[in-house]
Amino acid sequence: MTFPAVSPQIVAAVLDQLPQRLRNRVDNALAKASSWSTSTVDDKCTVTVDPDTTLVFTLRDGILATDEDLTCSCLLAPRCLHRAVAVSLAPVAALEPVVVEVDEPVASLSVSLPEDAVAAADLLWQAAGVVLRAGVSGSGAVAQAELLRAVHAARLAGLHRASAAALRVVSGIRASHTGSSSFSRTKTTEDLSELLLVCHQLRAGVGDVESLLGIARREYKAIGSLKVYGLFTERVVAGSGYAGVVTHLTDADSRLWTVNGVMPGGPERVAAALDGPVGIGESGLTHRTLGRSGMLVTSATASADRRLGAGTGVRAVASRGVDWSDPPVSSLWREPVEDQVRRAFTTDNALLFLSGTVAGSTGGSLVVELPDRTIDLVGSCDTAWENLSLLASLAGKDLFVVARLVPDRPSTAVALAVTGDLTLPADWGGRVNLTLDRLQRSHVDKAGDLADQPPPPPVPSPVELLERWLHRVTLGGRRMPAIASTAPDQARLTKLGLTGTAQLLAALEASARAEHRDAFGKPVPHTDDEFILAWLRGCVHTTEFTRSTALSAWLAG
Known part of the structure; x- marks a missing residue:
């Protein structure tokens, strides 16, 4: 069952009303909610706990805004476990800027x-x-x-x-x-x-x-008239409770723009957003068609991250699209790969425009050979993985790709859209949105054997030994490095020449094992920051080490 989203402060407010004996029972009571049923009518969501007990969510703009809007019919309400269980399981509302x-x-x-x-x-x-x-x-x-x-x-x-x-x-x-x-x-x-x-x-x-x-107010400023050409559309399903699509565009100066079609919801919102109207002017375009056509915008507005706005004064009409091989779109593929990689590592724009030869599939990724390097293209969802597996049969043929760089994996990018020697439907505009379109065998000329080649032996990161301990702490807490020694991993890191990494792991274990006792010699809960700082130093170290090695691998070719 699914509860309505709640504001963050609601959970604390409801639990504060519980007596201590019930607060200690909330976690054990969560499993009982699996037998509850819900029904929603307008702005009321009714949860049936049992024949004698019901919870009622009164929603404002689709969320539970105050704890008074959650009522329970039991005799203990509002100091009851039913309300506490409901808000503890409900998704937390994430507000957009x-x-x-x-x-x-x-x-x-x-x-x-x-x-x-x-x-x-x-x-x-x-x-x-x-x-x-x-x-x-x-x-x-x-x-x-x-x-x-x-x-x-x-x-x-x-x-x-x-x-x-x-x-x-x-x-x-x-x-x-x-x-x-x-x-x-x-x-x-x-x-x-x-x-x-x-x-x-x-x-x-x-x-x-x-x-x-961070950003609280996304400001859209006037930028005048603008003619944009659709590049591709990608699926977006965020863990914060938003889903939909984003369409990427470019203009005559090779500047990249986006049109957002993301709203609160789950994966079911993707299909509706893809075929829903583009919220700019009255062009009559959907996101599906905009990604393969063009648009002329007058009195346009845009945010600092080049997201086009939908203000009341904005006007837009549909225009003809351009193939990736024709100007001005084709200029995006003429930028040297090294310059694209540096831009992806240093700015918010991580898109790469690559052209190369398909070399097959290895361990679930599509291998593409560029003139001076080999890269692995991976998918971001099931549809993309299936499409990449089918594209592997184009071994030896050229492919043009739009991908998003993966900063912590050397020579790896998430493939978003492709074009090449494909037999596609006319309304696809000669390109495939890998996260949304589904390729068929008939789209791939002379499709060969789709079996994957044996994956190569994995090459672990040198700091993976520290990273594993950091993940163990995330899952199990402070006791993880205290109940098992990190000395063997410290020795291995030292042998690899990573003495600084070994010292960070040693500091994590030392801070986890440190004991605090009161005047009577009894252990007291840890409230100092040394363990937190030791873990945080390890996280920063592994992140920066991995990013720097990935950048070096990209630039080395």
């Missing part, structure tokens, strides 16, 4: 950090520290509620980047507890380390404050 249309540049806000922002960063740091010490497996409903309470305070203080990272951490914890296939220990480790790193820098007063705060 406010959209503001402006004609003139607005004055920059002050970047000095007020006291309430520092206090909110400290509250997030403490709540995230509790999660790290307990691990994902030990972070129950109470720990999640405290982190969500800190998220609410962070939003009020303007810490948008940190609060978004914290929401992703909570989503990861809940996915783990429910056994969802969406849980990734790597992704949860990244989210938790970003949350702690941002909070640490805000508390210490170091780094670019504007970047650390």
